[in-house]
Amino acid sequence: MTDMLPAAGSCRVGLMSQRRINLPQQTAREVTGYGDRRSPPPALLCRGSKTGLPVWMLGLGADRLRADMNRLLALLFHQGVLDEQFLQLQQLQDESSPNFVSEVVNIYFHESEKLLRNLRGLLMEREFSDYKKMGIHLNQFVGSSSSIGAKRVRNVCVAFRAASEQNNRAGCFRALELLEHEYCYLKNKLHELFQIEQQRVLAAGIRYPMQN
Template structure:
């Protein structure tokens, strides 16, 4: 019975991954990240992605704060935050988030405040989709590991 549940969960996992690639939410960099995970670091991908989420939320707060300032004119500072976001999104394979950041950066380079505000809204939307889908993916993976009876050594 355990094996059947694990097989069903593996199929669910593969379907969700295929959906994320088909929708352009993730790209091949995510698969490269997965290849770095092994028995010695079974939570590598989720740990890297959680660091990404933590840093991304700080960047989103900083971007929103900059744009909400009535006296805002520091597009260079915004560009620095966006470059960080582009780099970290690229490193985990967050394709749509990265693409929105690139468009956001173009609006910032043109000192286009209205374009930046629209891009920020879209960025927050795409980031939310990515976060929800990756959490769903990690939950299925955890259920699959439990169903397969995978045991990791207990730490003392």
């Protein structure tokens, strides 16, 4: 689920060369599953294949990881980082598309970093005056952020767009710095969420032996 994501804590906006990927409307991309969920070999009845921990400990771990996910999501909603649209995105994920949310969000990351590079490139031009082009980039950013429930990023984009409509270059610079900060925070927190989810699926996917 997290193969496409950088390590947590890393967010170097403008320095990454990303390929162009269009954000799908809903199920435009095929998704891959977590692999074979058939019965594990006998060794897994005693030890987790990757962790080496007893199976009963992995069961408790799955419950703990689910609680960790809920706490992190609650924090992000309390901070206004996410809104209800993210929950609607999660509802589109099922057994046939177990990676749906992370794949859509990764496409959003690719597109967002390209837009951030373009915005900074425009502002760094010595004779910058193309506020209309900047507004087009910001409209795209507002739309894609709204589609995944990135509330705080979207709100900063709206303020950024207002500054660009007033031809306020200094205000645009301040808005860009805030936008980069909010984007990095969102990216790192969603990366953390997907890491926890991956660990939870691994723990929950192991079959447990019958107790006498």
